[in-house]
Amino acid sequence: MQKTIFVVDDNDTNLAVAENALESEFNVITISSAERMLSLLEKITPHLILLDIKMPGMNGLEALSLLKAHPEYEAIPVMFVTGISDTSNEAAQGFALGAVDFVTKPFSAPVLINRIQTHLNIDEIIRERTARLWKMKSGIISVMAELVESRDNVTGGHIGRTTKYVKILIDALLERGLYTEEINSWDKDMVVSSSRLHDIGKISVSDLILNKPGKLTFEEFEKIKHHTSEGERIIEQMAAETDEEAFFFHARIFAGFHHERWDGKGYPHGTQGAETPLQGRIMAIADVYDALISERPYKKPFPIGEAERIIINEAGKQFDPVITGVFDEVKDQFAKASGA
Numbered sequence: 001m002q003k004t005i006f007v008v009d010d011n012d013t014n015l016a017v018a019e020n021a022l023e024s025e026f027n028v029i030t031i032s033s034a035e036r037m038l039s040l041l042e043k044i045t046p047h048l049i050l051l052d053i054k055m056p057g058m059n060g061l062e063a064l065s066l067l068k069a070h071p072e073y074e075a076i077p078v079m080f081v082t083g084i085s086d087t088s089n090e091a092a093q094g095f096a097l098g099a100v101d102f103v104t105k106p107f108s109a110p111v112l113i114n115r116i117q118t119h120l121n122i123d124e125i126i127r128e129r130t131a132r133l134w135k136m137k138s139g140i141i142s143v144m145a146e147l148v149e150s151r152d153n154v155t156g157g158h159i160g161r162t163t164k165y166v167k168i169l170i171d172a173l174l175e176r177g178l179y180t181e182e183i184n185s186w187d188k189d190m191v192v193s194s195s196r197l198h199d200i201g202k203i204s205v206s207d208l209i210l211n212k213p214g215k216l217t218f219e220e221f222e223k224i225k226h227h228t229s230e231g232e233r234i235i236e237q238m239a240a241e242t243d244e245e246a247f248f249f250h251a252r253i254f255a256g257f258h259h260e261r262w263d264g265k266g267y268p269h270g271t272q273g274a275e276t277p278l279q280g281r282i283m284a285i286a287d288v289y290d291a292l293i294s295e296r297p298y299k300k301p302f303p304i305g306e307a308e309r310i311i312i313n314e315a316g317k318q319f320d321p322v323i324t325g326v327f328d329e330v331k332d333q334f335a336k337a338s339g340a
Contacts, residue, residue, distance in 0.1 A: 002027040003047040003120060008037045008063070009081065010055040014105065018050060018081075021109035026116070034063035041073055047120055049078045050103075053090055061090070064097045071187055074098075075127075077119050081105060145196040148203055157339075158290055159196050164337040165286035166195045169323060172330045178322055182278055187246065191279065194251035198258050198283055201231025229268045231255030250279055258283035261318045274320075281320040285311060285327055288318070293338055304335050 004027045007018040015030040022028045029046070031037045035058055037049070049067075053060035060080055067073045079101045080094045091102055100119050103112055145159045170188060173179050202210060205227055209220045216224065232252050239248035257269065257280025264272030266284075276284075292307035302310070308331045315324035327334070 034058040198254040201227035
C-alpha cells in the first residue's frame with residue numbers, strides 16, 4: 001500500500017509539480033494552506049508532510065509548532081520546502097522546531113523521492129524500536145502490578161478491571177467533548193497503562209492488615225490509607241531512576257489521588273473539586289465501583305444495579321458530578337467489563 005504524503009503550499013504550480021514528481025511512488029494529497037492541513041489531519045494521518053515555509057495566513061514555522069504541540073501529530077515527520085532566497089535563520093528555526101529536512105525549490109524528482117524514502121525508513125525503524133521498548137516496559141509494569149495484587153488476597157483482578165473502567169471513562173469523556181483540552185494533551189494509551197500502578201503503595205502495608213478476615217480497626221484503616229502517599233513515594237523513586245517521566249507523572253497522580261473526594265473529605269491531600277487532578281477523579285469512580293461489586297471478607301458483592309445507584313448518588317459529594325454523569329451513560333459498559 002502506498003504511503004500518504006501531504007504537500008502543503010499556497011502556490012498551485014508548486015503543488016502540481018510536487019504531485020507529478022511523487023504520484024508514482026506515493027499517495028499524494030495537495031493542500032493549499034496550513035489551516036486546511038490542520039483541518040484535514042482530523043480525518044487523515046499522513047506518513048510525511050512536505051510543508052512550505054512562506055505562506056499567507058499561517059506560515060510553515062507556525063504550523064510546525066502546532067503539529068509538535070499536538071500528541072497525535074507530533075511524530076509525523078515534516079520536511080520543509082523552501083525557495084533559494086529563504087534565509088538560513090528560517091532553516092535553523094525549522095530544525096529547532098523539529099523539521100527532519102529541507103528541500104529547495106525547484107527540486108529534482110528522483111532526489112526528492114530518495115530523501116522522502118530515507119526519512120520514512122528512519123521513521124519506521126524508530127517506530128518499531130519504540131514499540132518494542134514500550135512492550136517491554138509495559139510488561140515490567142504488568143508484573144509489578146500483579147505482584148502488588150498477589151499480596152492482596154481479596155482484590156483479585158481489581159487492577160485489570162479498573163484499567164478497563166478508566167479507558168471507558170476517558171473515551172466517553174472525549175466522545176462527549178468533556179475535559180477534552182486536558183485529555184487531548186495526554187498519550188491516552190500511556191495514561192491508561194499507568195493507572196495499573198494506582199495501588200502500588202500497598203507493598204508497604206502489612207499482610208496481616210491487607211488480608212484481615214474482618215472489618216479494620218481505626219488504626220488499621222489509617223495504615224491502609226497510607227498506601228496512597230507511599231505509592232507516590234515509590235513512583236517518584238522509580239521516575240528518578242528512569243527517563244520515563246511522562247509515564248510516572250500520570251502513575252503518581254493515580255496512586256496519590258484516587259481516594260480524594262469532590263467534597264474535600266478524601267485522603268491523603270484533602271483536595272476539593274477540580275483541585276484533584278482529572279486522573280484521580282476518574283480513578284475514584286473506577287476504584288469504588290470495583291470495590292462495591294467485589295466480594296470482601298467483611299461483605300458480599302453489591303448487585304450491579306445497586307453499585308451503580310451508589311456511584312450516581314455520590315455525584316457532587318464523593319465524585320466529580322460531570323464524570324459521574326458520564327458514568328451513568330456508560331454504566332452498561334462497566335458491567336460488561338466487570339465480567340459479573
